[in-house]
Amino acid sequence: MATVNIEIYDLLNFMRELDSSDLHLSPNSPPIVRIDGELRRADLPSMAPEEVHTLIYDIMNEEQRKKYEEELEIDFSCEFRGIGRFRVNVFRDIFGDSAVLRSISDKTYSFDDLGLPEVLKDLITREKGLILVTGPTGSGKSTTLNTLIDYINTHQRKHIITIEDPVEFVHYSKRSLIRHREVGSSTHSFAKALRSALREDPDVIVVGEMRDLETTSLAITAAETGHLVFGTLHTINATKTLDRVIDQFPPTQQTQVRVMVSESILGVISQVLMKRKGGGRIAVFEILIGTPAVANQIRENKTFQLPSIIQTSGQLGMMTMEQSLIKLCEAGLIEKRDALEVVENPEELKHSLGMAK
Secondary structure, eight states, rough: OOOOOOHHHHHHHHHHTTTOOOEEEEEBBBEEETTTTTTEOOSSSOHHHHHHHHHHHHTHHHHHHHHHOOOOOOOEEEEETTTTEEEEEEEETTTTEEEEEEOOOOOOOOHHTTTTTHHHHHTSSSSEEEEEESSSSSSHHHHHHHHHHHHHHOOOOOOOEEEEESSSSSSOOOOEEEEEEEEEBSSSSSHHHHHHHTTOOSEEEESHHHHHHHHHHHHHHHHHHEEEEEEOOSSSSHHHHHHHHHHHHHHHHHHHHHHHHHHHHEEEEEEEEETTTTSSEEEEEEEOOOOHHHHHHHOOOOGGGGHHHHHOGGGOOOOOOOHHHHHHHHHSSHHHHHHHOOOSOOHHHHHHHTTOO
């Protein structure tokens, strides 16, 4: 085996110094980091497969190594003293072991920091209901969700249970009591942990990902029966989010599920991350609030009409992605040309921004 000249601590310190979000370790390649959404190669030699193997195995415990060797991929989180927490995905490609380490910020953000509307403060202090945070991978869902949970933890006396795979941001109890459960190490599945959580006297339940029918069904039931439930999905807007939730169920159950969702949905926060002028990243949001008009469209299977409701309900705290982009462009926080890349109808946005021919 080749001699390893690069230490994982050196790479993680290097990553943090550059304010990088991700570190990629691959055979026959130098370490690669992602900064402000773009990949950059470190000015280091390419690593041999044996070097990458050693780096990766050094950050796994015996149980994790065994699981990885059986399944050829594994997700987990880990903490490096003096550096911080990371979410890790280890996998094997045709050249050997590879890994991606994503930095988990230990900073808590305010609503103003993220540009979240004040109306959400009302929603997250309700006694029951369902709030969904959605967006593609790497869109900042975890940061938004952590801000919402931290607000509850700071201002209310609640029992909060989080179910994640893996646990990323670790909240410590303030006014609330917070318990973290991790799929794989402290529970066998989202569904089992969620079923158990309903018997653990919770006020707030955070479901890291509503990835299967049983978990989704339990989350909706929990929201209906007196709990505030947060969930995440990898969907790009409110309409597709609600359709995804309902379409998980067999056709014979979907009418009933539409009614349940219409009665429990408090809000959907969809987001993407964009380059901020001058460096860094900034979130762009679509916000849907569960008003009676929204509930009626869900119940009647007319979710295709939700974008018009969002567009005309700004006074209630709703906003479309386009409206959010226009606001950020006018504030000089993002480039207009970048805004055009994240909307479904760039021509319409061009007109709104005064860029039409």
